[in-house]
Amino acid sequence: MLSSSKAPLGKRKQNAIRNRHSILVAARACFQKNGYENTTIRDIINETDLASGTFYNYFRNKQDIFAALLTDFLSGLNENLTQHRRSASTAEEFIYRSYQALYQVTARDPLVFELAHRNERALKELFGSGILRLIMMSLEDDVRDAIDRKILPDVDQDYLCAAFFGVGYETSLVLAERMHKHPELDAGEIETTTRFSTDLFIGGLSRLTPLPCP
Numbered sequence: 001m002l003s004s005s006k007a008p009l010g011k012r013k014q015n016a017i018r019n020r021h022s023i024l025v026a027a028r029a030c031f032q033k034n035g036y037e038n039t040t041i042r043d044i045i046n047e048t049d050l051a052s053g054t055f056y057n058y059f060r061n062k063q064d065i066f067a068a069l070l071t072d073f074l075s076g077l078n079e080n081l082t083q084h085r086r087s088a089s090t091a092e093e094f095i096y097r098s099y100q101a102l103y104q105v106t107a108r109d110p111l112v113f114e115l116a117h118r119n120e121r122a123l124k125e126l127f128g129s130g131i132l133r134l135i136m137m138s139l140e141d142d143v144r145d146a147i148d149r150k151i152l153p154d155v156d157q158d159y160l161c162a163a164f165f166g167v168g169y170e171t172s173l174v175l176a177e178r179m180h181k182h183p184e185l186d187a188g189e190i191e192t193t194t195r196f197s198t199d200l201f202i203g204g205l206s207r208l209t210p211l212p213c214p
Helices: 012-036 042-048 063-084 091-108 112-116 120-129 131-148 158-180 188-206
Strands: none
Touching: 012 112, 042 063, 042 112, 063 091, 063 112, 063 120, 091 112, 091 158, 091 188, 112 120, 112 158, 120 158, 131 158
């Protein structure tokens, strides 16, 4: 009889996962301390117990590390956003929960958006990797589902998704920079940002068509 449990990872695979994680943790620490531009591959290697040759088994350059950090971050964020959007029962809940989930993650890990804000070339390359397109496709699916469930008004979905994404992305950059410069800010800043984005969007939707909810 076949076992339903997953087979344990081999020692080589475990080491590979551990080494990659170690490099990313070291890179994050170096970027936080020195900034992206001032960090060298040698700085990152020195933060680990790995040999130089081992490093290049996982990443070719600093650009690859940046892409890996953002990709891991965005992949996890996408799953979290979908869960929050699908559980909403009103337009305000759909918008509020989406932005709240986004801004909470941004506040907890502002380095990722700080890097994106500083390094436009790397971000443009990431756009070409498909991960941001995956997030947009997920947003489009959730918006279409919300319209079908009469939670959101039946307006132009392309424009609606573009506006939704644009507000969230740009506001996240501002929040990340603010939290980075003022670490004393607490959850109240997240709530303020979430409410601002939600009220802005709800007010705009009401001008397009009457909302099918209180």
